[in-house]
Amino acid sequence: MVLRVFADNQPVTSIVNAVRALFAEQPVGNDIWIALGWCVGILVVAYAFAMNAYRRKIS
Template sequence: VLVGAVAVAIGFRSTDATALEWLAAFGLLVLFATALTWIAVGMGMVSPNAEAAGNNAMPMILLPLLSSAFVPVDAMPGWFQPVAEYQPFTPAIETLRGLLLGTEIGHNGWLALAWCLGLAVLGYFWSAAKFNRDPK
């Protein structure tokens, strides 16, 4: 919400998006945040202490930088394109762009949903298994 408010404050306008597209974009953001949260919970559960738990999820911060968020995948070096194309942030970003800016979504919508659901399920079961295995 804060990032969205700042974007609007500095001039972002989506003139083409309908209310349904805004709702879909918000839903995708919530689903994506939930998926990454469950992965972060799993990383925290396998950490030996609070400091390590805070640092284990740090590599996830790099994923948006390795996606199409700032540079189109086609403009990246050939050896790097598969890395950017086949990670969770690229389809989510391209789907959000399509919903809010009217660009082509293509198969990215389904890929983004698959990544979100897959990561959420994986993170949930990983966290639950670790939590149920650890004696308290």
């Protein structure tokens, strides 16, 4: 179930579509917002894991 939801909404397609449209000077539509949302979400999760590892290391 979780894998199916991720497969239907995975970040690669929206990021590639947005970049392709930007390079081709075509209208991007909603793909840019979805791509940016995924990038920010991945960044937040990675930051949380990195800070958790850093805090454990210095404790």
